[in-house]
Amino acid sequence: MNALQHLWLDAPEPPLLADGEVHVWRACLHQDAATLLELWSSLSADERERAARFRFRRDTEHFVAARGALRNILGRYMNIAPRLLRFSYDRYGKPVLNGEMYGHPLHFNVSHSNGLALYAVTRARAVGIDLEFVREDFDSLEIAERFFSPREVAALRGIPPGERAVAFFDCWTRKEAYVKARGEGLSYPLHLFSVSLTPTDPAALLHTDDAPQEAVRWSLLKLSPGEGYRAALAVKEKSPCLRYWRWP
Helix, strand or coil: CCCCCCHHHCCCCCCCCCCCEEEEEEECCCCCCHHHHHHHCCHHHHHHHHHCCCHHHHHHHHHHHHHHHHHHHHHHHHCCCCCCCCCCCCCCCCCCEEECCCCCEEEEEEEEEEEEEEEEEEEEECEEEEEEECCCCCCCHHHHHHHHHHHHHHHHCCCCCCHHHHHHHHHHHHHHHHHHCCCCCHHCCCEEEECCCCCCCCCCCEEEEEHHHHHHHCCCEECCCCCCEEEEECCCCCEEEEEEEECC
């Protein structure tokens, strides 16, 4: 289904996640006081400590909403109260369900930007998701020359200036989704692989310098989260079946 056509629907209870599916959830982080209080009650002590460290109230509320929604979503799949979920963290700080407690091969990834969050949930396969709010107030070419591959920089230079910011964020979200799915964060250099970015080309992993065969093992998909945002999903499977849900 084309990214411009997919609809964000209410998920069934419980959501049924087949082995070949990836579920993408969209959540607004602007929640009322009652909802935030309920979500706060589901957080762990360390999550509450993290929330309290934010300087601005809006950032605290968005963190509570984002992490509380994650717990609520995962709890639906596992038929467990959100507050009972336990996470562990890899060396890059990526949260995973504590494997000692749960036998479910559930994989997930999270991204949020400017009051919106996206969640990807699947079974037994690597997945990454990234969401960015498009900003026009920076030099996209300067940043691209620092982080993107030469192939991507050349492609970006060929795009009219008025369309360049959107193309930059398409590229950025695709690269971020891929490195998040690999589980290495920004420790994996962004210039070592190339993704598509021109408006006429579908999202794709074009080449990886360190392992050329990797490109055929991955799917990169453009998502349509809302006006002013760009987003991408990376999953280690060709032609995955996607379903789109909205939270709550």
